[in-house]
Amino acid sequence: MTDTSSSRAERFKLGKALRRKTPREAHAHLKVPLSRNAVAILAESDPDRVPELVPERYARMSANPFAFLRGAAAVMATDLAAQPMAGLPVQAGGDSHLMNFGAFVTPENNILFDVNDFDETLPGVDFTVDLKRLAASVAVAALGSDLSRKEARSLAAATVGSYRLHMTKLAKLSPLEIWHSRIDLEQEIGRIGNGDLRRKLSVVIAKARGEGLSKDDNFPHLVSGDTPRIIDKPPTIFHLDPKADAKHRLGVDRVFAAYRKSLNPAVLRLLDRFTLKDVAFKAVGVGSVGTFCCIGLFMTGDDEPLFLQIKQAQASVLERLGGKLGYKGNQGRRVVQGQQMMQAASDFFLGATQDDDTGRQFYIRTLKNRRLGGISELSEGEALSDYAQLCGRTLARAHARSGDPTGIAGYMGRSEALDDAIASFAMAYADQTILDHAALLKAKAPAKTGKKKSTTKKAKAA
Incomplete structure (x- = not known):
């Protein structure tokens, strides 16, 4: 961890020096132990859940690979333990996939976009952990929307790039300016290129402005x-x-x-x-x-x-x-x-x-x-790129409050080296998620018809 009592210039150099221990290119590779069993990892928490709802959990995760990824935070955390770390800790969200961001109306009637789920949050975690989960979710979502592998990889890289550029911008601010920074959704609309997404977000904001905090949908x-x-x-x-x-x-x-x-x-x-x-x-x-x-x-x-x-x-x-x-x-x-x-x-x-x-x-x-809970559901088709980059900027702002944005900016640098590396990781993890989803479907598939018939015959005979 960089020393925050040092100057920004010194902390930037310290962050850059961490590349010698963990090159940015090292983040491109996915290392998954052969003995690792995603379905078994998921089952570890079953005894602590309400028994009648365990099948519902698996039913929701079985819908598609993205739904599986959403429910498999424990699986990805297990996998990330084997991946290289930059050595720059933050307060991590722990489950920073695309659907865990959202819009909120503040008591001052401002409409902010922010991280939305903190069940897995933990301090002292390397910033790359959240960033890799976000990038992987972008890749899985893109492939699930029938985009090509080239397009999916490009979207994942752009998401990391938006995080990197916003973190570099925050690194130039004072601690108080960073703490009070926010992602204002009305201002963000101007940065969104997709017209359909802009219109939908404008409707959401107008409705929130009209009803304020006096109603609860x-x-x-x-x-x-x-x-x-x-x-x-x-x-x-x-x-x-x-x-x-x-x-x-x-x-x-x-x-x-x-x-x-x-x-x-x-x-x-x-x-x-x-x-x-x-x-x-x-x-x-x-x-x-x-x-x-x-x-x-x-x-x-x-x-x-x-x-x-x-x-x-x-x-x-x-x-x-x-x-x-x-x-x-x-x-x-x-x-x-x-x-x-x-x-x-x-x-x-x-x-x-x-x-x-x-x-x-x-x-x-x-x-x-x-009223404001469905913003992430608007990110379909070409709007996915704009939405994913918005999530990238938002995650950077959240990390900058607890971590050292100057050290992180120094490690990431001005080139696209880290963007490219984590995009490669994201595609590899998307492939792994598809395999894990298929394994869940197989594990939870009903018994074969032949077995059911034999049971019925025995029952009739009895």
């Missing part, structure tokens, strides 16, 4: 009845049985009491304007399916809603990278700290808690509003 979709109650939509949304076993139980009063202790007095005063009306289990995402996730519906006396999400936090998959990486204490607090470190404007209600009865640890945040 989740409310009509998740609640029904004269007495507000979350709608059951099994198997992904359902009410918990207070008499159920530990895998299906949440100590609501204990969890929210502990959560309140994590909030500052100003946020607590605001939360006290609302009353908890209902709590239900709600499965989310791809990789998170089966972990314990709930939503709480809070209401004012005038029926104004607030949804809070209670999401289980487990040890980060980045601990698989080895070394001294790890986190001691409440894993929910790890997620909270990581989000506050990386995001330009974190959720007002973000806090950590635990359920002492079950031993689970959680973080709580505002449930994402549907």
Whole structure:
């Protein structure tokens, strides 16, 4: 790690000197042990999930290679442990694929684009870990959109290039300027070449501007009845049985009491304007399916809603990278700290808690509003390049808050050497992801018809 007490010029040279230990070209190669089994790695977390939702997790991951990649953060972390590192640590997101970026309306009514998921965040991780996962997701998405291998590789390289150029720009700023920098979505529209994507983003922004923070699109979709109650939509949304076993139980009063202790007095005063009306289990995402996730519906006396999400936090998959990486204490607090470190404007209600009865640890945040939750779904076809580069710039801004942007800029340099190397890695990892996805389909395929017939004959004979 470079010494941040040194001048920018000195830190740039130190970052550049790290190339002697790990040449930029070394990042081009993918090293995967022959004994590595992606399906087995995924299965390691099955016992800690809600049993009925484990098949749902695999069903979602089976949809296509990109869905597999989304749910396979543990697999990629295992693979990245064998790859070269630059030696420049940051607060890593840990799961920085294309779908884990999004747009947010801040309390000041600014519309920002930022990193969106922090379940796997961990400090002290080499910056290339997040960057390689992002580039690999671009390659997988491009191939899944029927682009040629040349086009997919070019998009991955452009994504790394956007990260590199923005990091170089940030390296010239003071620490305070870096900390307060942000990716303003309205300003970013001018940098997007694809007209269709520009128009769609403009509509999203105009709608957010018109409605502001006064409405919550989740409310009509998740609640029904004269007495507000979350709608059951099994198997992904359902009410918990207070008499159920530990895998299906949440100590609501204990969890929210502990959560309140994590909030500052100003946020607590605001939360006290609302009353908890209902709590239900709600499965989310791809990789998170089966972990314990709930939503709480809070209401004012005038029926104004607030949804809070209670999401289980487990040890980060980045601990698989080895070394001294790890986190001691409440894993929910790890997620909270990581989000506050990386995001330009974190959720007002973000806090950590635990359920002492079950031993689970959680973080709580505002449930994402549907209105701005689908930006990443707009990145189809030729718009993928613009969107991927936006994600690259955003990741650079997030890393610059905790790492040394000057040292990172020195290591990456002004040429496209690192862009090209990680693009080669991304294509190799896309190929590996396709193989791993096929292995999952094979492992989860139903029994052959012949076996079913023999079972039926035995049953009839009995």
